[in-house]
Amino acid sequence: MRIDIRKTYKLYIGGAFPRSESGRTYEVRDAKSKFIANPAQASRKDLRDAVTAARSAFGGWSSATAFNRSQILYRIAEMMEARSEEFVEEIALLEGISRVAAKKQVDQAIDAWVWYSGWCDKISTVAGSTNPISGPFYNFTVPESVGVVGVFPAQKSALLGLVQAIAPVIAGGNTAVVVASQKFPLCAVTLSEALATSDLPGGVVNILTGITSELAPWMGAHMDVDAIDATGLSKELDKEVRVSGADNLKRIHKFSSSDTPQRMLAFMEYKTVWHPIGI
Amino acid sequence: MTFEYSPAPESTSIVDISAQYGLFINGKFVDAKGSKTFNTINPATEKVLSKIAHAQASDVDKAVAAARAAYTKVWSKMAPQERGKYLFRIARIMQERAREFAVLETMDNGKPIRETRDIDIPLAAAHFFYHAGWADKLKYAGAGDNPRPHGVVGQIIPWNFPLLMLSWKIAPALATGNTVVLKPAETTPLTALLFAEVCQQAGLPAGVVNIVTGDGATGSALVNHPDIDKIAFTGSTGVGKGIARAIAGTGKSATLELGGKGANIVFDDSPIDQTVEGIVSGIFFNQGHVCCAGSRLLVQENVHDELIEKLKRRISQIRVGDPLDKNTDLGAINSAAQLARIEEISSSGDSEGALRWSPECALPEKGFWYPPTIFTGVTQANRIAQEEIFGPVLSVLTFRTPQEAIDKANNTPYGLSAGVWSEKGSRILWAAKQLKAGVIWANTFNKFDPASPFGGYKESGWGREGGRHGLAAYLKGGEK
Numbered sequence: 001m002r003i004d005i006r007k008t009y010k011l012y013i014g015g016a017f018p019r020s021e022s023g024r025t026y027e028v029r030d031a032k033s034k035f036i037a038n039p040a041q042a043s044r045k046d047l048r049d050a051v052t053a054a055r056s057a058f059g060g061w062s063s064a065t066a067f068n069r070s071q072i073l074y075r076i077a078e079m080m081e082a083r084s085e086e087f088v089e090e091i092a093l094l095e096g097i098s099r100v101a102a103k104k105q106v107d108q109a110i111d112a113w114v115w116y117s118g119w120c121d122k123i124s125t126v127a128g129s130t131n132p133i134s135g136p137f138y139n140f141t142v143p144e145s146v147g148v149v150g151v152f153p154a155q156k157s158a159l160l161g162l163v164q165a166i167a168p169v170i171a172g173g174n175t176a177v178v179v180a181s182q183k184f185p186l187c188a189v190t191l192s193e194a195l196a197t198s199d200l201p202g203g204v205v206n207i208l209t210g211i212t213s214e215l216a217p218w219m220g221a222h223m224d225v226d227a228i229d230a231t232g233l234s235k236e237l238d239k240e241v242r243v244s245g246a247d248n249l250k251r252i253h254k255f256s257s258s259d260t261p262q263r264m265l266a267f268m269e270y271k272t273v274w275h276p277i278g279i
Numbered sequence: 280m281t282f283e284y285s286p287a288p289e290s291t292s293i294v295d296i297s298a299q300y301g302l303f304i305n306g307k308f309v310d311a312k313g314s315k316t317f318n319t320i321n322p323a324t325e326k327v328l329s330k331i332a333h334a335q336a337s338d339v340d341k342a343v344a345a346a347r348a349a350y351t352k353v354w355s356k357m358a359p360q361e362r363g364k365y366l367f368r369i370a371r372i373m374q375e376r377a378r379e380f381a382v383l384e385t386m387d388n389g390k391p392i393r394e395t396r397d398i399d400i401p402l403a404a405a406h407f408f409y410h411a412g413w414a415d416k417l418k419y420a421g422a423g424d425n426p427r428p429h430g431v432v433g434q435i436i437p438w439n440f441p442l443l444m445l446s447w448k449i450a451p452a453l454a455t456g457n458t459v460v461l462k463p464a465e466t467t468p469l470t471a472l473l474f475a476e477v478c479q480q481a482g483l484p485a486g487v488v489n490i491v492t493g494d495g496a497t498g499s500a501l502v503n504h505p506d507i508d509k510i511a512f513t514g515s516t517g518v519g520k521g522i523a524r525a526i527a528g529t530g531k532s533a534t535l536e537l538g539g540k541g542a543n544i545v546f547d548d549s550p551i552d553q554t555v556e557g558i559v560s561g562i563f564f565n566q567g568h569v570c571c572a573g574s575r576l577l578v579q580e581n582v583h584d585e586l587i588e589k590l591k592r593r594i595s596q597i598r599v600g601d602p603l604d605k606n607t608d609l610g611a612i613n614s615a616a617q618l619a620r621i622e623e624i625s626s627s628g629d630s631e632g633a634l635r636w637s638p639e640c641a642l643p644e645k646g647f648w649y650p651p652t653i654f655t656g657v658t659q660a661n662r663i664a665q666e667e668i669f670g671p672v673l674s675v676l677t678f679r680t681p682q683e684a685i686d687k688a689n690n691t692p693y694g695l696s697a698g699v700w701s702e703k704g705s706r707i708l709w710a711a712k713q714l715k716a717g718v719i720w721a722n723t724f725n726k727f728d729p730a731s732p733f734g735g736y737k738e739s740g741w742g743r744e745g746g747r748h749g750l751a752a753y754l755k756g757g758e759k
Contacts, residue, residue: 016538122691127421131730131746134405141748162319239528248692249516249535250736262423270748272732273711275721276644 009039009185011046011209012054012192015202021045026211028185030178031096039185044218047177050206051224054148056089057203062145062173064119072199073117073171079194090186091158097244109149109163115259116167123172123264138151138276143268144171146251152212160185162191165229165255168263170204170276174227178207179219181232185209213237220244227251227267284395284598287605289392294383295553296469299330302492303475305345306485312337313458317494322389323602323611323646331468334491336500339460342489343506344487346431346458349486355428357484363414366454368481370631373446376477377404379698380470383444383603387469389611389647390565392603402727403446406745409729410450417455420747423756428456428584429532430508432753433501436471437514438464438613439669441566445471447744448511454755456622457509460489462501466614468492479642499525507531516693516738523741534742534752536570536734538667539695542688543573543724544710545639546681547582549700553722554586555593558673561698561724563597563609563651567671568617570739571696575664576653578683580677584666585657587675593636594651609616611670612647621649621670628654628663633674659690668691681706683712694736698724 010017019025022043028036040046061069080087084106091102128142149169154161162180169176180188192207208215216233219225220241228245230238231254238254245252253266296426299316301308318327326378334342354362354448381395390399417426423473432452436444450624452459463471471490476490493496495518502510502525512522513536526533527597543561545554554731561573578586602610612618629635633654642648649670657664657674664674678684688697699707711719717735727733727745734743 038643129747131728131732133726133728133731135726135728139728139731146736187589224486235528242527243524246520246527249520249523249537249741251741259422269717269736270732270734270743271711271717271719271736272746273719273721274723274726275707276723 009037009189011040011042012207013050017194030093039209042210045220047215050177051222053203053206054177055224058175060201061175061204070117070120073113075115076198077110079198083194086190087159087187094158094184109159112163112167115170120171127265137275138275141270141272144271146267146269149174149176149267150225150228151176152230152232157182159187162188162260170266172264172268174267175204179215180207180209180275182212216241223248225261230254283605286436288603289382291382295378296329297635300472301332303490304342306323321386322613325645331492334493334497339491342460343504346460346489347506350430352457353484354487355456359415363411365483366407366411370404373404373481384470387467387612387759389602391607399440399443403442406446406450406729408576410454414454420750422754423749425756426754427756432457432459432509433507434459434461434511435498436463438467441715442470442668451750451753457753458487462491462498465494466715482707507588515556535740537740539570539693539739540575540667540691541571541573541696542575542576542577543698544684546701547579548702554700555589557724559593562673563671564725568669573698576673577687578677580679582716583677597651615647618647621668624666624668625672631661633660635658689715697737
């Protein structure tokens with residue numbers, strides 16, 4: 001009998017796969033409490049490194065053409081499709097659901113990338129406007145990316161909630177620091193392996209695994225994080241993050257629905273430009 | 280050459296100020312609990328204009344209850360088109376009584392009659408007219424498939440554009456089907472109270488608009504009231520952050536329009552005379568009591584001396600004095616407290632090594648006044664380059680390359696407005712894209728319109744007001 005080769009589940013920061021600088025890991029068990037893996041338990045320092053990486057990547061990603069971003073998001077769907085089997089396995093194991101149900105979740109996650117890929121070069125058309133001013137001015141409004149977004153995806157699913165949170169953030173030109181579901185972190189690491197082979201510039205998405213209650217307060221207080229998707233946070237952590245996030249007026253949102261352009265627009269800012277009309 | 284002007288004061292006979300005002304709750308003026316009052320004065324003369332009821336927490340409670348009842352029983356059930364008709368009525372009455380509003384605003388605020396007459400009041404009426412038409416078109420507003428009002432909205436407005444800020448708040452809230460409890464600023468309550476009369480004349484159902492006058496404690500009671508669904512606040516970034524903390528975990532949503540330190544960037548190919556006019560309106564409009572003021576002038580080094588010379592010549596023509604005089608450009612500072620703040624920050628400009636200049640101008644003896652002032656030789660670390668002064672004080676910095684201009688402009692926690700002056704289209708669009716600010720004025724400054732979204736990036740706030748995008752902030756399902 002051949003002994004299989006297990007995967008080391010690491011962090012994803014700035015396009016690289018480091019272990020936690022703290023040297024810590026935590027145990028992840030399957031639905032039947034059987035040991036599966038020891039993913040990294042990210043520290044405050046790892047989170048700060050991830051924010052630095054996301055900030056460095058922001059300039060390039062936010063100014064990339066919408067068409068370019070669109071192609072890269074589609075490429076992510078392609079890469080996930082190729083790894084579909086691995087995701088199915090992990091989901092079935094972690095959530096304790098059938099392979100058929102797991103496959104459905106993977107398909108939905110891949111399709112979400114395709115959906116948001118299409119949004120990249122349409123969101124400005126749909127959400128922007130030219131405004132009829134009472135005077136000789138040309139006036140238009142466009143949505144722009146807000147900056148570095150901290151992402152706490154929904155905790156219920158191993159993959160779908162994660163993709164539904166990341167895709168709209170980066171489709172809108174932001175960069176992300178993601179804290180994966182504490183209970184179901186493995187798909188997040190596998191997703192990062194797909195991202196790393198998708199032409200997505202390093203640092204656009206950074207993924208941390210670890211203890212949510214340990215990392216969330218640092219995210220809330222970090223002055224270089226512009227916004228937070230708090231969907232996966234408990235009521236208590238949500239409040240804590242909102243209080244500390246007020247120090248730089250972070251845009252903090254929780255979502256109950258997915259696959260809506262509102263999830264993109266929540267992390268975009270409207271800019272209005274005036275110019276006189278005349279000879 | 281100096282021009283002599285004869286005094287041309289606007290008559291105050293058109294306004295009828297009561298000796299005392301109560302709170303406007305459930306369609307009627309009522310006394311505050313304990314009959315506590317405070318005075319509102321004319322900042323140009325320091326004369327007391329009226330005694331104003333000081334709302335306590337229990338008064339806020341009554342106002343919120345009235346707004347809730349009006350929301351549940353009347354306003355949320357009304358056909359949207361009918362709701363819109365009330366807004367049209369309000370807009371028309373404001374137009375009919377525009378001169379009265381303009382004079383009253385100038386008396387209570389200290390801003391020149393030229394501005395209240397030509398800008399504040401017409402724009403306030405225009406906001407109601409614009410939003411009236413949205414009331415029955417909300418499903419086309421891009422706010423999701425099922426746009427719904429929040430319910431009862433608590434609104435807190437500042438003293439710099441009292442009636443205009445009221446209309447920015449109340450018009451979209453009502454158009455989208457919310458009811459409101461609004462607190463005007465402590466130093467400028469009078470036009471809000473006159474607006475209450477407009478609501479009565481319009482036959483607006485009782486409780487749809489409630490106005491509670493008071494101070495920060497009154498505002499705090501409103502923010503923390505458990506039956507408020509949404510807060511809309513315009514004011515300082517400090518208070519805005521306090522509101523963000525206070526509502527954390529409560530499920531209340533908020534729109535915040537906060538401070539700014541707007542950069543006004545002048546490239547060396549700008550049309551210089553037009554630019555000088557823009558700089559003047561950018562910082563001296565409304566005594567500089569403007570959150571989006573162009574208070575940091577960034578000038579390309581090679582045109583600095585020429586521009587500053589022309590700017591000084593232009594500033595020397597600014598007429599400071601009686602706000603009711605139709606020829607006045609710069610009126611009174613709104614309060615003694617604000618004057619002290621302007622003096623304090625400005626004096627740091629002197630002590631930190633910037634060069635102060637003001638034209639010779641005689642200031643009235645009574646009232647609160649500050650001359651138009653510019654500081655040259657300002658560096659980025661200076662307080663006058665970082666902090667919002669909220670007065671007629673301009674800080675001038677220089678740059679050499681376009682990228683340096685952008686870097687300096689964005690070097691602030693604020694992100695409300697910015698100006699770009701250049702004759703080159705591609706450079707304007709490039710700069711507009713790089714600037715982290717919600718409103719970019721290119722070859723113009725300090726322009727406002729109900730159809731144009733307004734609001735800030737970063738610590739200048741949350742959300743937009745005006746246009747389709749401002750409407751969304753008052754709707755669930757479209758809320759960001």
